[in-house]
Amino acid sequence: MKVSREQVAENRRRILDAAAQLFRQRGFENVTVAEVMSAAGLTHGGFYGHFDSKDALIDAAIAHETHPQRVSLANPGRYADSYLSRQHRDNITCPFSALGGEVARGSTAVRHTMTESLRRQIDAVIPASQGATAQERRRNAIATLSTMVGAMVLARIVDDERLSDEVLTAARASLPLS
Amino acid sequence: MKVSREQVAENRRRILDAAAQLFRQRGFENVTVAEVMSAAGLTHGGFYGHFDSKDALIDAAIAHETHPQRVSLANPGRYADSYLSRQHRDNITCPFSALGGEVARGSTAVRHTMTESLRRQIDAVIPASQGATAQERRRNAIATLSTMVGAMVLARIVDDERLSDEVLTAARASLPLS
DNA sequence: TGTACATCAGTGAACGCGCGTTCACTGATGTAC
DNA sequence: TGTACATCAGTGAACGCGCGTTCACTGATGTAC
Numbered sequence: 001m002k003v004s005r006e007q008v009a010e011n012r013r014r015i016l017d018a019a020a021q022l023f024r025q026r027g028f029e030n031v032t033v034a035e036v037m038s039a040a041g042l043t044h045g046g047f048y049g050h051f052d053s054k055d056a057l058i059d060a061a062i063a064h065e066t067h068p069q070r071v072s073l074a075n076p077g078r079y080a081d082s083y084l085s086r087q088h089r090d091n092i093t094c095p096f097s098a099l100g101g102e103v104a105r106g107s108t109a110v111r112h113t114m115t116e117s118l119r120r121q122i123d124a125v126i127p128a129s130q131g132a133t134a135q136e137r138r139r140n141a142i143a144t145l146s147t148m149v150g151a152m153v154l155a156r157i158v159d160d161e162r163l164s165d166e167v168l169t170a171a172r173a174s175l176p177l178s
Numbered sequence: 179m180k181v182s183r184e185q186v187a188e189n190r191r192r193i194l195d196a197a198a199q200l201f202r203q204r205g206f207e208n209v210t211v212a213e214v215m216s217a218a219g220l221t222h223g224g225f226y227g228h229f230d231s232k233d234a235l236i237d238a239a240i241a242h243e244t245h246p247q248r249v250s251l252a253n254p255g256r257y258a259d260s261y262l263s264r265q266h267r268d269n270i271t272c273p274f275s276a277l278g279g280e281v282a283r284g285s286t287a288v289r290h291t292m293t294e295s296l297r298r299q300i301d302a303v304i305p306a307s308q309g310a311t312a313q314e315r316r317r318n319a320i321a322t323l324s325t326m327v328g329a330m331v332l333a334r335i336v337d338d339e340r341l342s343d344e345v346l347t348a349a350r351a352s353l354p355l356s
Numbered sequence: 357t358g359t360a361c362a363t364c365a366g367t368g369a370a371c372g373c374g375c376g377t378t379c380a381c382t383g384a385t386g387t388a389c
Numbered sequence: 390t391g392t393a394c395a396t397c398a399g400t401g402a403a404c405g406c407g408c409g410t411t412c413a414c415t416g417a418t419g420t421a422c
Contacts, residue, residue: 001382001383001384001385001397001398001399001400002382002383002384002385002386002396002397002398002399003384003385003397003398003399004384004385004386004398005385005386007385007398008398011398011399025283026283027207027279027280027283029205029207029208030207030283032374032375032376033375033376033377034375034376042398042399042400043399043400043401044375044376044377044400044401045377045378045379045399045400045401045402046398046399046400047376047377048376048377048378049397049398049399050398053376053377054375054376054377096331096332096335097278097279097328097331098279099279100275100278100279100331100332100334100335101205101275101276101277101278101279101280101331101334102205102279102280103335104331104334104335105203105204105205105208108337111335111336111337112337114335114336115335115336115337115338115341118332118335118336118341119341138348139348139351139352140348140352142329142344142345142348142349143325143329143348143349143351143352145328145332146324146325146326146328146329146332146345146348146349146352147321147324147325147328148324148328149327149328149331149332150275150323150324150325150326150327150328150329150330150331151320151321151324151328152328153274153275153278153279153282153327153328153331154274154278154296154323154324154327156278156279156282157274157278157281157282157289157292157293157296158289158292158293158296159286159289159290159293160293163293163296163297166320167320167324170316170317170318170320170321170324171320171321171324173317173321174317174318174321174324179364179365179366179367179415179416179417179418180363180364180365180366180415180416180417180418180419181364181365181366181417181418182365182417182418182419183418183419185365185418186365189365189366210407210408210409211408211409211410212408212409220365220366220367221366221367221368222367222368222408222409222410223366223367223368223369223410223411223412224365224366224367225409225410226409226410226411227364227365227366228365231409231410232408232409232410358422359421359422360420360421360422361419361420361421361422362418362419362420362421363417363418363419363420364415364416364417364418364419365415365416365417365418366414366415366416366417367413367414367415367416368412368413368414369411369412369413369414370410370411370412370413371409371410371411371412372408372409372410372411373407373408373409373410374406374407374408374409375405375406375407376404376405376406376407377403377404377405377406378402378403378404378405379401379402379403379404380400380401380402380403381399381400381401381402382397382398382399382400383397383398383399383400384396384397384398384399385395385396385397385398386394386395386396386397387393387394387395387396388392388393388394388395389391389392389393389394
């Protein structure tokens with residue numbers, strides 16, 4: 001049955017939220033269109049009223065979750081703490097570490113969206129970075145983000161919780177953010 | 179037709195080599211059993227004479243490519259250079275950066291194999307790491323590996339070659355290895 | 357060393373399940389009067 | 390403001406393709422004598 005315009009907009013939002021979360025948890029390939037729709041409280045048949053294809057959903061979900069949320073970074077040290085926390089490892093929200101490999105071989109649209117998101121992240125970290133010149137601070141901001149993403153990727157691979165925790169704390173300790 | 183014992187062993191090796199390379203390039207889900215067999219110069223029907231299932235192949239291929247190859251690291255600076263090179267980005271050999279996300283939600287066998295491989299990598303990098311105590315050197319070794327893996331993940335996501343190159347050089351410059 | 361036969365690695369057609377996608381239908385929305 | 394009707398978001402059954410897996414068959418290997 002037909003639903004109101006507002007309901008349509010909310011349904012679309014719920015589909016994107018559900019998709020983004022499921023994709024981060026299980027990757028693009030291991031999530032079905034029917035699962036996404038079900039998680040959004042709908043049936044799978046209506047999916048194609050919102051998106052042209054599953055690929056289009058992937059593009060839209062990544063764009064949705066990386067949307068210009070101004071990464072304030074008022075407190076860089078706390079940001080690093082929470083990024084490199086066990087909670088974030090076990091309930092990942094960062095698409096770079098959760099989906100990096102798949103995005104690298106994904107559509108040009110997804111890669112472009114992620115690239116723009118990374119640029120914003122770099123710019124957000126620069127003010128908190130050390131270095132005499134702007135160039136040095138930018139270089140250190142990129143290195144800091146690389147360390148955080150790499151540590152999260154490794155911590156999520158490792159099956160020994162002690163080692164996984166050690167990776168997170170070692171990476172945190174190596175960062176100049178405070 | 180039946181083939182000689184040596185041929186069987188070589189076929190198995192070729193299946194594993196082909197699988198490892200295809201998995202790194204395209205991920206586990208986007209590679210079919212038939213493609214692996216074809217890349218190994220065989221037909222798909224014979225696959226189940228070598229492995230019980232595609233999952234078993236994934237386990238075996240990861241074990242195969244991370245096998246206790248003594249990571250000599252005689253020259254840590256050159257190791258970092260080549261890891262963070264454009265050639266390695268465009269023709270990835272490191273399973274941590276190429277397959278990290280998928281391994282994190284993979285079988286316990288694959289995660290265990292990768293964990294043991296990471297332990298060996300850490301131990302290999304420790305002698306080249308800075309720090310007054312063994313603890314500090316270990317911590318720095320882990321941070322170094324995190325930076326390398328994270329930079330490679332980010333460089334492979336980014337669709338702008340200039341930024342991708344910048345990520346690699348920034349990460350390289352931040353490492354104390356020389 | 358040579359011959360006869362059993363074994364079994366590899367072949368390729370076929371199977372069946374899962375999933376992306378389509379479509380006829382339903383009934384609430386929202387517009388025209 | 391109320392009523393009649395056209396629109397169209399969502400439903401759920403069905404389709405069809407791709408891929409993992411199976412299986413009857415082939416013919417070279419390797420063993421027994």
